[in-house]
Amino acid sequence: MSISPLMPVYPRCGVRPVRGEHCHLIDEDGTRYLDFASGIAVNALGHSHAGLIGAIQKQAETLMHVSNLYGSPQGEALAQRLVDNTFADTVFFTNSGAEAVEAAIKTARAYHQSVGNDEKFELITFSNAFHGRTMATISASNQEKMHKGFMPLLPGFKYAEFDDLESAKALMGPNTAGFLVEPIQGEGGIRPASQEFMSGLRALADEHDLMLVLDEVQCGVARTGALYAYEHYGIEPDVLATAKGIGGGFPLGACLATEKAARGMVFGTHGSTYGGNPLAMAAGNAVLDAVLAEGFMTEVQEKGERIRARLEQFIGNYPDLFELVRGKGLMLGLKMKVESRPFYVHLRDNHQLLTVAAGDNTLRIIPPLIIGDAEIDEFFDKLSAGTADFEVPEG
Numbered sequence: 001m002s003i004s005p006l007m008p009v010y011p012r013c014g015v016r017p018v019r020g021e022h023c024h025l026i027d028e029d030g031t032r033y034l035d036f037a038s039g040i041a042v043n044a045l046g047h048s049h050a051g052l053i054g055a056i057q058k059q060a061e062t063l064m065h066v067s068n069l070y071g072s073p074q075g076e077a078l079a080q081r082l083v084d085n086t087f088a089d090t091v092f093f094t095n096s097g098a099e100a101v102e103a104a105i106k107t108a109r110a111y112h113q114s115v116g117n118d119e120k121f122e123l124i125t126f127s128n129a130f131h132g133r134t135m136a137t138i139s140a141s142n143q144e145k146m147h148k149g150f151m152p153l154l155p156g157f158k159y160a161e162f163d164d165l166e167s168a169k170a171l172m173g174p175n176t177a178g179f180l181v182e183p184i185q186g187e188g189g190i191r192p193a194s195q196e197f198m199s200g201l202r203a204l205a206d207e208h209d210l211m212l213v214l215d216e217v218q219c220g221v222a223r224t225g226a227l228y229a230y231e232h233y234g235i236e237p238d239v240l241a242t243a244k245g246i247g248g249g250f251p252l253g254a255c256l257a258t259e260k261a262a263r264g265m266v267f268g269t270h271g272s273t274y275g276g277n278p279l280a281m282a283a284g285n286a287v288l289d290a291v292l293a294e295g296f297m298t299e300v301q302e303k304g305e306r307i308r309a310r311l312e313q314f315i316g317n318y319p320d321l322f323e324l325v326r327g328k329g330l331m332l333g334l335k336m337k338v339e340s341r342p343f344y345v346h347l348r349d350n351h352q353l354l355t356v357a358a359g360d361n362t363l364r365i366i367p368p369l370i371i372g373d374a375e376i377d378e379f380f381d382k383l384s385a386g387t388a389d390f391e392v393p394e395g
């Protein structure tokens with residue numbers, strides 16, 4: 001037998017963390033890494049956060065899981081907090097981002113079918129989007145590398161150009177149910193949608209009674225300096241998928257919706273065995289305690305602006321290597337003029353700096369939101385050293 005016990009779908013690297021401390025990861029051989037990847041925007045509170053650990057410990061001792069057949073005081077409390085702090089009137093809890101997007105897709109379809117418009121089942125999605133790895137969520141993305149081997153796709157998705165309103169308009173027709181979009185593309189290369197694009201989609205949705213569905217799995221939960229990125233655009237969605245940061249490392253996601261959008265999601269239409277169990281709710285509550293605390297979001301904005309300003313100054317010294325910095329808050333992308341992956345590997349293996357590669361030759365800079373000044377300085381030390389001794393691979 002040559003297959004590994006872990007199904008070999010990930011090209012795993014040699015870093016093998018066994019412990020986390022604040023913004024650092026410690027490998028099984030004791031090597032310390034500065035973590036500017038945050039488990040891909042998951043560890044919003046870093047590692048070993050006392051509030052998050054305490055909440056999970058306490059809940060684990062009290063009650064870990066009960067069925068959704070029973071009433072959920074823990075779920076009601078967290079849902080109410082999300083409702084109070086967002087556009088939403090109602091929340092469905094999931095265990096992951098893909099499940100949250102899946103629930104959002106079902107909510108959008110069910111809205112139209114509940115009012116008798118069975119033909120309105122098609123969502124317009126956008127180039128280079130990433131929505132997850134289930135059949136529906138890979139079908140929602142135009143990226144062929146995610147489709148290969150898994151055909152046929154689920155029908156009901158059309159792909160327009162990201163940040164191009166005209167291309168979305170051109171795909172609209174009698175089957176259109178709405179739009180599904182990341183306000184800031186994560187995997188696609190930290191690409192923020194323009195104001196015109198987001199306002200334009202909202203206006204089209206209003207005009208034609210379509211659902212504006214946002215995938216904020218990566219950009220949500222204070223990552224950009226607002227609880228959700230749509231706030232920066234001064235618009236509100238009908239449905240929103242959130243996950244990653246919301247559990248701070250505990251598997252948790254949610255589909256948020258307005259009362260109108262959720263009209264098809266009635267008894268018996270959807271479910272999840274684990275979704276919203278007490279342990280997950282305790283984690284979500286602890287994360288909200290931290291990110292909704294007075295001043296937290298302002299600090300994320302300020303730290304983001306400081307890192308961005310220093311990055312912009314820094315890349316000016318290497319015009320052959322770096323093109324620009326983009327993003328919002330602590331969701332930053334460094335777009336390179338060369339392939340970004342070898343640089344990311346070099347920073348990781350030779351300077352113990354963890355970042356994440358993304359599409360469009362972009363390096364993702366997504367530290368824990370609780371990052372401190374000393375760790376920001378450490379980041380720039382490692383980045384400077386790593387840039388100075390980086391050799392662009394031939395070819």
Ligand SMILES: *Cc1c(COP(=O)(O)O)cnc(C)c1O
Pocket residue numbers: 096097098099101130131132133182186187215216217218219243244
């Ligand atoms: C990570 C991600 C997902 C999928 O989340 P999983 O928890 O891996 O299922 C969906 N959408 C976006 C924008 C993401 O970044």
